[in-house]
Amino acid sequence: MAALWARRREEAADEALIRSLYAEHGRALLAYATRLTGDRATAEDVVQETLVRAWRRPDALLNGKGSVRGWLLTVARNIVTDRVRAKAARPQEVAESPQTPPVQTDHADHVVDSLVVFDALARLSPEHRDVLTEIYFHGRTVSEAARTLGVPPGTVKSRSYYALRALRQGFAGGRLAVREVAG
Template sequence: MSQLRSRARQSTSDEALVRALYEEHGRALLAYATRLTGDRAAAEDVVQETLIRAWRHPEVLTNGKGSVRGWLLTVTRNIVTDRYRAKASRPTEVAEVSETAAAPSVQRDHAEQIVDSMVLMEALDQLSPDHRDVLVEIYYRGHTVTETAGRLGIPEGTVKSRAHYALKALREKYARRPGGTPARLQEVVV
């Protein structure tokens, strides 16, 4: 038992990291994976692998919350894509994921998607909550100006102007991103 206890101490920080990711991003990841796979059990497997990949790449997690979320979501989607691409239902050899990496072209696709997603999520995260809420209601939840005004309890004119400034601010933040894919990001593409 004493051996087990000392192992438990060693792994505390690893487990804390995984727990923190799960607590903060788990709902988003599982909902997304469930929609993509149409299968809750398969989705849980995908989320498990996503969290494991994040744990293996702690350098990704030093970014802001938004880009961490963007990274995780894109990895989730890539895992689903790769599994369908692989067609055959084979077990995931988790100890060797890096050795069974997808073909280079797929990796390149993944790299661009991941960077796009990270940059955009980071930009969204930097919007003021008021602006972001309007954008989420209108774009991601598909509500009209009138419905959004009702849901957020603000006048329609405010909804329109917030949507406008949110989109413009996003474009500015997005346009200011550094060109090309930073090497550091490519290294963490999984």
């Protein structure tokens, strides 16, 4: 029971110390922190953090080395310096809006679309797949694709028509019955 009373007396003394620190130095701390930060709300947070640090280390205040106000102002300056350094260490946060779109869009839809297209291409006959690969993935013209594949340009046109038609039907029907289409 005595330990409980001793702890309560110690807590009351700590609270009285912080109240007296705030009453005596609060205005000066707030003015100093406001001058350092340029923002009243941030300065209030700095003063609060300074008093919390004083509450955690009452021995630093009562050791007789320098003035209490000097210690409090030094702690406040260090808190502001730490906040500036922390803010500079991470990228600036920007709210998303139509004027500031996210830097990196979600690529999940692109990945899924690519997988669906690759699966659909795998279901095509090799001749149809080769024509679409040459024209759409390699960006070749009909004549260039014909030379690369060793077939006449009319065959490239015909195969691309039937391959695209098969893909379209497969996507529309929810399945890819592509090999059935002649070409």
